[in-house]
Amino acid sequence: MSTQAPASPPSAGGGLPPDGGVPLIYRRGFRRLVQQGIYVAVTALVAWYVYDSLNLREFGFGFLDDPAAFKVGNQWLTDVDGVTSSRIEMYLVGVWSTLRVVFVAILLSTLVGVIVGVSRLSSNWLVARLAMLYVEIFRNTPLLVQVVLVYAIFLVGAPIIQEVLNIGDFAFVSNRGVAIPWPVPDGGWWGAPDWFVGVWVALLIAFGAFAMSVRAKRQDRERETGQPQFANRWAFGIFAVAALVTFVALGLPVSIDRPFVEGTRYLEGMVIRPEFAALTIGLTLYTGAFNAEIVRGSIQALPRGQSEAANAIGLSGYQRLTLVILPQALRQMIPSITNQYLNVNKNSSLAYAVLYDDLFRVAGIIQNKAGHALEMFFVIIVTYMLISLVISIVMNFINSRVTRVGV
Amino acid sequence: MSELPPIPPPEQRPLPPVPGAAGQRRIVLPPHRQRARRPRSVRAREWVRKNLFNSPGGTLLTIVAGAIMAAIVFGLIVFVFFSANWEVITHNRWLLFAGGFPHEEAWRLWVSIAVVFALIGAAYGTWSSFGRRDHLFVLLVGGFVIFLMAHGGAAIWSTIYFLIAIGCMYLGYALTIWMPRETSTLRTVQQRIVGGLLAISLPIVLVILLVGGEVGPRHLDGFVLNLILAPVGIVGGIVIGIPLALGRASRLRTISLTCTAYIEIVRGAPLLGWLFVALFILDDIIGGDLIIRAMVVMAVFTGAYMAEYIRGALQALPRGQYEAAQAVGLNQTQSTRLIIMPQALRISIPPMVGQAISIWKDTTLVTVILPLRELKGNADSAIAQFEFTPDRIEAYVFVAVIFWIVAFAMSRISQRVERAQGIGER
Numbered sequence: 069m070s071t072q073a074p075a076s077p078p079s080a081g082g083g084l085p086p087d088g089g090v091p092l093i094y095r096r097g098f099r100r101l102v103q104q105g106i107y108v109a110v111t112a113l114v115a116w117y118v119y120d121s122l123n124l125r126e127f128g129f130g131f132l133d134d135p136a137a138f139k140v141g142n143q144w145l146t147d148v149d150g151v152t153s154s155r156i157e158m159y160l161v162g163v164w165s166t167l168r169v170v171f172v173a174i175l176l177s178t179l180v181g182v183i184v185g186v187s188r189l190s191s192n193w194l195v196a197r198l199a200m201l202y203v204e205i206f207r208n209t210p211l212l213v214q215v216v217l218v219y220a221i222f223l224v225g226a227p228i229i230q231e232v233l234n235i236g237d238f239a240f241v242s243n244r245g246v247a248i249p250w251p252v253p254d255g256g257w258w259g260a261p262d263w264f265v266g267v268w269v270a271l272l273i274a275f276g277a278f279a280m281s282v283r284a285k286r287q288d289r290e291r292e293t294g295q296p297q298f299a300n301r302w303a304f305g306i307f308a309v310a311a312l313v314t315f316v317a318l319g320l321p322v323s324i325d326r327p328f329v330e331g332t333r334y335l336e337g338m339v340i341r342p343e344f345a346a347l348t349i350g351l352t353l354y355t356g357a358f359n360a361e362i363v364r365g366s367i368q369a370l371p372r373g374q375s376e377a378a379n380a381i382g383l384s385g386y387q388r389l390t391l392v393i394l395p396q397a398l399r400q401m402i403p404s405i406t407n408q409y410l411n412v413n414k415n416s417s418l419a420y421a422v423l424y425d426d427l428f429r430v431a432g433i434i435q436n437k438a439g440h441a442l443e444m445f446f447v448i449i450v451t452y453m454l455i456s457l458v459i460s461i462v463m464n465f466i467n468s469r470v471t472r473v474g475v
Numbered sequence: 476m477s478e479l480p481p482i483p484p485p486e487q488r489p490l491p492p493v494p495g496a497a498g499q500r501r502i503v504l505p506p507h508r509q510r511a512r513r514p515r516s517v518r519a520r521e522w523v524r525k526n527l528f529n530s531p532g533g534t535l536l537t538i539v540a541g542a543i544m545a546a547i548v549f550g551l552i553v554f555v556f557f558s559a560n561w562e563v564i565t566h567n568r569w570l571l572f573a574g575g576f577p578h579e580e581a582w583r584l585w586v587s588i589a590v591v592f593a594l595i596g597a598a599y600g601t602w603s604s605f606g607r608r609d610h611l612f613v614l615l616v617g618g619f620v621i622f623l624m625a626h627g628g629a630a631i632w633s634t635i636y637f638l639i640a641i642g643c644m645y646l647g648y649a650l651t652i653w654m655p656r657e658t659s660t661l662r663t664v665q666q667r668i669v670g671g672l673l674a675i676s677l678p679i680v681l682v683i684l685l686v687g688g689e690v691g692p693r694h695l696d697g698f699v700l701n702l703i704l705a706p707v708g709i710v711g712g713i714v715i716g717i718p719l720a721l722g723r724a725s726r727l728r729t730i731s732l733t734c735t736a737y738i739e740i741v742r743g744a745p746l747l748g749w750l751f752v753a754l755f756i757l758d759d760i761i762g763g764d765l766i767i768r769a770m771v772v773m774a775v776f777t778g779a780y781m782a783e784y785i786r787g788a789l790q791a792l793p794r795g796q797y798e799a800a801q802a803v804g805l806n807q808t809q810s811t812r813l814i815i816m817p818q819a820l821r822i823s824i825p826p827m828v829g830q831a832i833s834i835w836k837d838t839t840l841v842t843v844i845l846p847l848r849e850l851k852g853n854a855d856s857a858i859a860q861f862e863f864t865p866d867r868i869e870a871y872v873f874v875a876v877i878f879w880i881v882a883f884a885m886s887r888i889s890q891r892v893e894r895a896q897g898i899g900e901r
Contacts, residue, residue, distance in 0.1 A: 100726075103727060104727050107727070118760055122756070191525075192533050193526035194544065195536050195540045208883050208886070209878050209882070212839040213874050213878065214875070224867055418843070441752075441755030442755075445744075445748065445751060453744075
């Protein structure tokens with residue numbers, strides 16, 4: 069390449085020397101162009117090879133509308149039989165199952181994480197050791213093994229349904245799962261339809277918002293005047309009274325449904341199946357160990373002066389933790405905790421190992437029946453990404469609330 | 476996926492210095508303020524009061540925690556020594572360890588183990604040293620393994636081979652620990668040799684295991700499969716991750732866009748999803764043995780995570796490093812190779828070890844949807860035998876313990892490396 073570069077006008081507003089005189093191959097723009105050209109060519113070649121080797125003649129998502137012809141278990145609030153419903157409906161039932169597991173596991177693992185993380189820093193030697201033991205055990209063993217172990221303990225340890233463990237006619241434990249009482253909509257005094265409970269829930273939300281506004285107002289006043297205004301007690305009181313009054317006024321629209329055993333089946337109430345329990349407990353214990361380390365790390369990252377200052381103004385240990393330490397540590401821990409939540413979402417696919425019909429397993433069944441692995445994988449990854457996106461958005465919102473500077 | 480900065484797993488973050496830890500100078504009081512050391516019994520009583528019964532609440536906590544601890548210990552003792560039927564393990568030793576690996580080729584396994592052990596010993600001898608805890612760890616783990624092999628139909632030869640492997644570790648240690656530690660040509664040569672051998676240990680082991688004879692990748696089974704899959708995933712992940720990280724940080728739009736897309740897409744789906752790809756889709760693209768495809772997926776998957784950690788390290792490097800490299804006249808390649816990458820890799824060791832432990836645990840996932848049987852899968856096979864069906868818990872507890880031992884060792888070794896490298900210190 070010995071071609072003399074054509075003289076180009078000097079660049080308008082830069083400290084770079086004009087291009088004139090520099091051979092083409094030494095020019096930055098040209099080099100970038102060539103580099104990217106080569107890169108694009110190689111990538112395109114690989115992509116074409118992949119495209120070519122995949123058999124895409126039958127690519128399409130039409131098969132999802134066909135009748136499913138299989139059953140999914142562990143349904144809640146849905147009742148899809150698999151005969152009349154299409155595959156995509158079954159898949160959505162699976163998504164709903166995943167969401168339940170993820171939601172419960174996120175809540176519980178956060179709780180476990182905070183408790184254990186704080187315990188690890190306890191001045192009580194035994195408590196700190198116990199917390200460390202928990203973290204070291206559950207962080208260093210595979211989640212899969214934890215899940216199947218919980219499942220095995222449930223199957224082997226719990227009694228069979230004929231010898232069901234009856235806890236005061238209130239809850240039942242057997243290897244078919246745990247049955248507990250559960251609130252259900254009820255006609256109440258006026259025999260209203262089921263949707264009537266929605267009115268009560270709406271009223272609850274309205275009064276909840278009102279109670280929160282009262283709380284905020286009282287907190288402001290406390291800050292201005294220095295007089296104690298008991299904001300939390302007021303808010304809780306308003307909400308409790310309102311909930312009770314509306315509950316009675318609407319004629320008791322909710323009743324508690326107690327479970328009972330008939331033959332080899334649970335009827336009524338809420339049944340927590342062993343698969344759901346194993347997966348949720350496994351995810352909770354595993355993620356809880358990581359969350360505990362995050363909580364501990366964030367607390368330790370705070371300057372020592374914070375807890376010393378809290379001691380100096382005479383706060384009790386509990387006050388020090390909830391008013392001074394945790395609110396500040398929260399800012400530090402939210403990004404890491406978010407990562408753990410995203411992991412919970414992805415790890416929920418381990419449902420496959422205990423035959424819990426989450427989205428991944430349902431997708432696997434559909435693929436087994438209909439083929440179309442590529443399409444199914446596409447559906448799976450998009451679903452997981454969407455759930456991750458929702459988690460990220462929620463956590464970013466919480467993060468922006470928490471990190472907002474202000475009193 | 477939203478773009479979150481990669482966060483090192485908390486266990487890898489440097490902990491704040493412990494007061495009284497080694498390296499801190501002890502304060503010596505002037506003679507008139509020195510007091511006689513109080514007797515041990517007084518100090519012990521004081522320790523107990525301060526750490527267990529410092530307040531009514533603290534006492535209550537101690538009692539509750541003590542009760543929980545006692546219940547756990549009691550339950551464990553009852554389970555391990557009385558109620559559990561460990562025959563499911565001892566009867567299926569070979570199944571759990573190597574599964575379908577042919578018996579007549581077992582020497583390959585032992586030679587590989589000896590080689591790896593010797594290298595570990597040499598690495599310790601070169602850069603660190605065995606402390607009392609390390610000896611204790613070796614003793615405990617070795618005792619555990621030998622107990623397994625001696626229990627219920629003793630496997631005498633395997634025991635001897637295992638002891639020889641442990642001997643190899645101490646031999647490698649002994650050969651290297653006596654070398655002078657001061658900077659010298661000899662020291663450099665020693666470091667180069669040991670480091671080089673460590674770097675190519677995975678290919679060496681693969682050659683010993685698979686070249687010649689009747690064995691092929693499909694014979695990798697049981698715990699051996701875990702032990703092969705994890706390093707392949709880790710090494711492959713780093714090899715893929717470095718260019719990906721550089722690509723994502725690149726100024727060239729096409730490169731950074733495609734690398735970002737790769738990383739985010741791979742991180743968007745769970746590993747099980749990618750193993751699904753290995754089973755059903757990769758067959759058409761690269762073909763080959765299922766184990767090979769699983770290895771490729773492990774490497775590709777880990778690569779995306781490693782890339783994120785390395786990118787985080789690249790961003791954490793002070794700008795001055797890039798500018799200084801330019802100022803001394805290094806070109807792009809040279810500055811990346813000589814200035815940027817060594818520092819970035821050093822910074823990213825802690826999160827990468829976290830990822831390595833994670834991959835180690837995730838090797839169990841190949842059992843879930845692939846017809847491959849690693850340790851957990853073979854435990855499933857063990858409890859599928861008629862006489863062992865009630866022993867599910869024992870089998871899974873054993874699997875958990877094995878995974879725990881290796882993961883724990885990995886985290887401890889990484890702590891050693893971090894301390895030796897001074898990572899997290901200024």
